[in-house]
Amino acid sequence: MDNIDDNLMLKELASVIDRLENILGRLQQQEQQSPISISSGAYSEPAGRLISHWQKLFVGQLDSASPEPAAAPITTRLSIELEQQLARLRQGRTRLHRAQQLTGKKLHQAAAQLQHSRFKPSQTDALLKTLEHNDEGHEKKLWLLLDCYQSALSLCTEQHSQHQAHYHELCSRLQQLIEEFNFSGEVATELSKIQHQLSQQADATLLPGICLRLIELTIEGCRIERKNSTLFLTRLHGSLGEMQHHFAISLSEGQALFDARTHHGHHIAGELRAIGEHLVNQGSECLKEKIELRMRSISHVLLQHERLQEREQSLLKRMNDMDQQIESLKNETENFKQQLSAQNDKLFIDSLTQIHNRAGMDERLEIEYRRWLRYQSPLCIALIDIDYFKDINDKYGHLAGDKALRLIARTIQQSLRESDFVARFGGEEFIILLNNIDPEHFSTPLEKLRKQVKNIPFRFKEERVTITASIGATLFRQGDSITSALERADQALYSAKRAGRDQIVMD
Numbered sequence: 293m294d295n296i297d298d299n300l301m302l303k304e305l306a307s308v309i310d311r312l313e314n315i316l317g318r319l320q321q322q323e324q325q326s327p328i329s330i331s332s333g334a335y336s337e338p339a340g341r342l343i344s345h346w347q348k349l350f351v352g353q354l355d356s357a358s359p360e361p362a363a364a365p366i367t368t369r370l371s372i373e374l375e376q377q378l379a380r381l382r383q384g385r386t387r388l389h390r391a392q393q394l395t396g397k398k399l400h401q402a403a404a405q406l407q408h409s410r411f412k413p414s415q416t417d418a419l420l421k422t423l424e425h426n427d428e429g430h431e432k433k434l435w436l437l438l439d440c441y442q443s444a445l446s447l448c449t450e451q452h453s454q455h456q457a458h459y460h461e462l463c464s465r466l467q468q469l470i471e472e473f474n475f476s477g478e479v480a481t482e483l484s485k486i487q488h489q490l491s492q493q494a495d496a497t498l499l500p501g502i503c504l505r506l507i508e509l510t511i512e513g514c515r516i517e518r519k520n521s522t523l524f525l526t527r528l529h530g531s532l533g534e535m536q537h538h539f540a541i542s543l544s545e546g547q548a549l550f551d552a553r554t555h556h557g558h559h560i561a562g563e564l565r566a567i568g569e570h571l572v573n574q575g576s577e578c579l580k581e582k583i584e585l586r587m588r589s590i591s592h593v594l595l596q597h598e599r600l601q602e603r604e605q606s607l608l609k610r611m612n613d614m615d616q617q618i619e620s621l622k623n624e625t626e627n628f629k630q631q632l633s634a635q636n637d638k639l640f641i642d643s644l645t646q647i648h649n650r651a652g653m654d655e656r657l658e659i660e661y662r663r664w665l666r667y668q669s670p671l672c673i674a675l676i677d678i679d680y681f682k683d684i685n686d687k688y689g690h691l692a693g694d695k696a697l698r699l700i701a702r703t704i705q706q707s708l709r710e711s712d713f714v715a716r717f718g719g720e721e722f723i724i725l726l727n728n729i730d731p732e733h734f735s736t737p738l739e740k741l742r743k744q745v746k747n748i749p750f751r752f753k754e755e756r757v758t759i760t761a762s763i764g765a766t767l768f769r770q771g772d773s774i775t776s777a778l779e780r781a782d783q784a785l786y787s788a789k790r791a792g793r794d795q796i797v798m799d
């Protein structure tokens with residue numbers, strides 16, 4: 293389904309850019325033919341305004357490698373810039389889609405295998421959970437990296453004889469993968485640091501960590517690219533709106549000019565008729581001759597004027613067509629923008645429970661943390677883990693487990709205030725953020741939530757089942773980072789489990 297959506301979007305984007313190029317081409321052509329041109333240079337005023345607008349929009353985005361802009365005609369430059377935009381978007385999209393050729397199953401298999409490895413570093417669990425529940429996780433690169441990660445882990449246990457050869461092979465595979473990335477900004481900087489690290493004689497035990505970091509960077513890079521695509525389309529849409537506005541002004545100017553000329557034409561024709569009638573009654577041959585001469589000259593002017601009028605009329609028609617074309621283009625980009633934004637939202641939503649996923653949580657946690665740093669209004673972070681969930685799966689099947697997770701997610705969401713936040717942290721674990729909470733009573737909403745989960749009337753295989761949850765919570769404190777607060781909540785959750793489950797521990 294995603295695949296189809298994305299392909300449609302790519303096609304749409306290509307057609308949008310094609311049509312923009314077409315319009316620019318016509319603008320230039322029209323400019324050369326325009327009989328009402330008031331330009332002293334190459335462009336009439338409306339066209340000049342449009343072009344300078346487009347220039348403003350795109351010049352800031354030119355690559356340093358672009359051809360020298362001042363040397364080329366302006367419309368050619370605009371076309372080049374548009375092509376660059378299209379190429380960039382295509383690249384981003386291709387990277388995101390390449391994944392669809394591979395099944396997520398492989399990723400899950402590799403993740404399951406890794407879950408049981410004795411040598412995985414401590415952050416593996418969290419990252420694997422992210423991958424498992426990440427919609428972007430269907431990236432070919434991601435699973436290649438996961439593959440490398442597995443190799444790196446086995447390398448740590450290998451005998452010395454084979455070790456060296458495998459180590460070098462893995463390093464060069466990683467180098468090659470990094471080469472193929474085309475990210476920019478901070479992600480690119482991080483990647484080149486890793487490349488440098490790999491080129492040095494690194495310790496083999498560092499390789500699993502490097503692989504994990506590469507996976508994180510890949511996900512981050514894809515996310516940033518998606519954001520940039522949306523931004524570009526927003527700007528494109530805005531500029532189309534302005535373009536249309538300028539066309540509307542040009543159209544009404546052209547129409548006014550056309551009306552005035554028609555009026556003049558009628559006037560001159562009336563004058564000519566009057567002179568003709570006058571002549572019939574005149575006796576003087578000499579006067580007759582002179583007036584006939586003038587009449588011929590006026591007729592000639594009139595003829596020219598009519599030709600001018602025809603050209604002007606066809607210009608008006610062309611501008612009218614273009615106006616309609618721009619209007620439909622504007623609608624297309626608006627549609628495309630909406631699709632992209634819906635897709636972006638999907639990236640942050642957990643497909644099973646329809647609440648935020650871990651990526652959504654990361655974003656929100658960052659915002660809440662910065663708000664807390666600034667205003668110091670109490671912020672509580674709590675981890676909720678379902679007790680003995682494995683038993684539910686084992687006894688009633690995975691589908692029953694999924695159903696339970698959906699219901700629990702909804703119950704947690706409904707139990708919270710609008711301003712609070714809930715996400716699926718992974719597996720049968722949820723995370724909530726309660727802002728502006730009374731620090732003396734922050735257990736009250738958590739207690740209410742625990743009871744509500746316990747009271748969900750589950751019924752599997754005709755059997756009434758009670759599911760409970762353990763909660764570990766903490767308030768952000770002076771000097772806290774996101775990680776330190778999360779670790780404290782995790783420790784508190786661990787204590788709640790150890791103390792017998794179905795309870796809240798606050799640190």
Ligand SMILES: Nc1nc2c(ncn2[C@@H]2O[C@H](COP(=O)(O)OP(=O)(O)OP(=O)(O)O)[C@@H](O)[C@H]2O)c(=O)[nH]1
Pocket residue numbers: 644677678679680681682683685689690691692693694697718719720789793
């Ligand atoms: N049905 C279903 N089960 C899941 C999903 N994600 C994780 N699980 C299961 O959740 C279970 C978690 O088991 P454990 O980590 O052993 O924890 P537990 O059985 O809940 O026990 P405690 O947490 O110690 O109380 C595993 O069986 C996972 O397969 C999911 O999306 N759907």
